[in-house]
Amino acid sequence: NAGVTQTPKFQVLKTGQSMTLQCAQDMNHEYMSWYRQDPGMGLRLIHYSVGAGITDQGEVPNGYNVSRSTTEDFPLRLLSAAPSQTSVYFCASSRNSGTAFRYNSPLHFGNGTRLTVT
Amino acid sequence: KNEVEQSPQNLTAQEGEFITINCSYSVGISALHWLQQHPGGGIVSLFMLSSGKKKHGRLIATINIQEKHSSLHITASHPRDSAVYICAVGGGADGLTFGKGTHLIIQP
Numbered sequence: 001n002a003g004v005t006q007t008p009k010f011q012v013l014k015t016g017q018s019m020t021l022q023c024a025q026d027m028n029h030e031y032m033s034w035y036r037q038d039p040g041m042g043l044r045l046i047h048y049s050v051g052a053g054i055t056d057q058g059e060v061p062n063g064y065n066v067s068r069s070t071t072e073d074f075p076l077r078l079l080s081a082a083p084s085q086t087s088v089y090f091c092a093s094s095r096n097s098g099t100a101f102r103y104n105s106p107l108h109f110g111n112g113t114r115l116t117v118t
Numbered sequence: 119k120n121e122v123e124q125s126p127q128n129l130t131a132q133e134g135e136f137i138t139i140n141c142s143y144s145v146g147i148s149a150l151h152w153l154q155q156h157p158g159g160g161i162v163s164l165f166m167l168s169s170g171k172k173k174h175g176r177l178i179a180t181i182n183i184q185e186k187h188s189s190l191h192i193t194a195s196h197p198r199d200s201a202v203y204i205c206a207v208g209g210g211a212d213g214l215t216f217g218k219g220t221h222l223i224i225q226p
Contacts, residue, residue, distance in 0.1 A: 041218060042217055044216070111159065112161075
């Protein structure tokens with residue numbers, strides 16, 4: 001029972017490089033999301049998806065793209081890395097996706113990706 | 119946007135003590151989550167509640183919807199409870215809003 005799998009665990013990029021953070025879940029969850037965690041701040045939502053083919057922006061979407069071609073996978077793309085994107089990134093999923101119930105199910109988190117942009 | 123405040127920010131206690139962590143929010147919600155982040159970084163969901171009280175082992179979570187306040191209690195605390203405890207609230211289309219976390223250290 002893998003749950004939410006994030007890869008890689010660590011990554012170092014140079015400014016301007018691009019990369020994709022992978023996220024996969026095997027629980028058939030409709031709702032998937034990406035967060036970044038910075039020192040002294042709470043987790044902040046980057047992008048989310050309520051089902052295959054549907055994505056939307058969160059609080060801090062600039063510089064990131066997402067797609068949801070399958071229920072299982074929700075990759076996060078950094079288009080042109082900047083030092084301000086140095087952070088720890090978490091992918092999370094949950095069971096319900098209806099607007100009224102979106103946050104009424106426990107969140108399942110991946111183990112995180114620590115990204116450094118130099 | 120909902121404002122979420124946690125207190126205390128840092129807490130050091132002795133093994134066996136009763137621990138209380140508080141969470142207040144500014145806008146009515148549909149659910150409140152308590153999360154635990156281990157020293158290694160992984161985040162685990164402890165509770166999701168929209169009213170009343172929930173208990174799991176030595177952990178108890180309560181919520182007062184009228185006062186927009188929730189508490190997480192740990193009874194008979196143990197060094198393995200040392201972690202960051204995060205409160206998150208949800209209820210709108212803009213996603214969950216997270217508190218900054220409470221850093222808890224339980225000394226043997």
